[in-house]
Amino acid sequence: MDVIRMNIRMVLLQHGYKNVQITTVLSPAWTTDWMTEAGKQKLEDYGIAPPNLKQQVCNTQLFAEDEAVQCPHCGSYNTRRISEFGSTACKAQYQCNACHEPFDYFKCH
Numbered sequence: 001m002d003v004i005r006m007n008i009r010m011v012l013l014q015h016g017y018k019n020v021q022i023t024t025v026l027s028p029a030w031t032t033d034w035m036t037e038a039g040k041q042k043l044e045d046y047g048i049a050p051p052n053l054k055q056q057v058c059n060t061q062l063f064a065e066d067e068a069v070q071c072p073h074c075g076s077y078n079t080r081r082i083s084e085f086g087s088t089a090c091k092a093q094y095q096c097n098a099c100h101e102p103f104d105y106f107k108c109h
């Protein structure tokens with residue numbers, strides 16, 4: 001959060017804004033339900049499987065085994081979870097059984 005705030009402040013200062021005040025709002029808590037389709041597409045384009053790309057309902061059960069996660073590289077659903085957590089706590093580490101590429105999955109929360 002501190003790095004995000006610092007990066008926002010630096011970009012605004014570089015673009016000529018002098019008095020920058022950044023307000024962090026923690027309530028209501030952000031959920032992946034707020035993620036736009038454009039945002040999900042950007043995650044996928046970056047190589048991160050967005051939460052439930054094809055499914056209509058998020059599985060909110062922690063570490064659910066039955067969640068079908070689509071590989072952001074080749075589109076296969078033949079994937080397996082390697083770790084409950086990926087590069088951040090809100091992501092899980094997956095590997096595609098078709099193209100063998102590892103990828104992060106942005107978990108529903």
Ligand SMILES: [Zn+2]
Binds near residue numbers: 071075076099100101
């Ligand atoms: Zn793949």
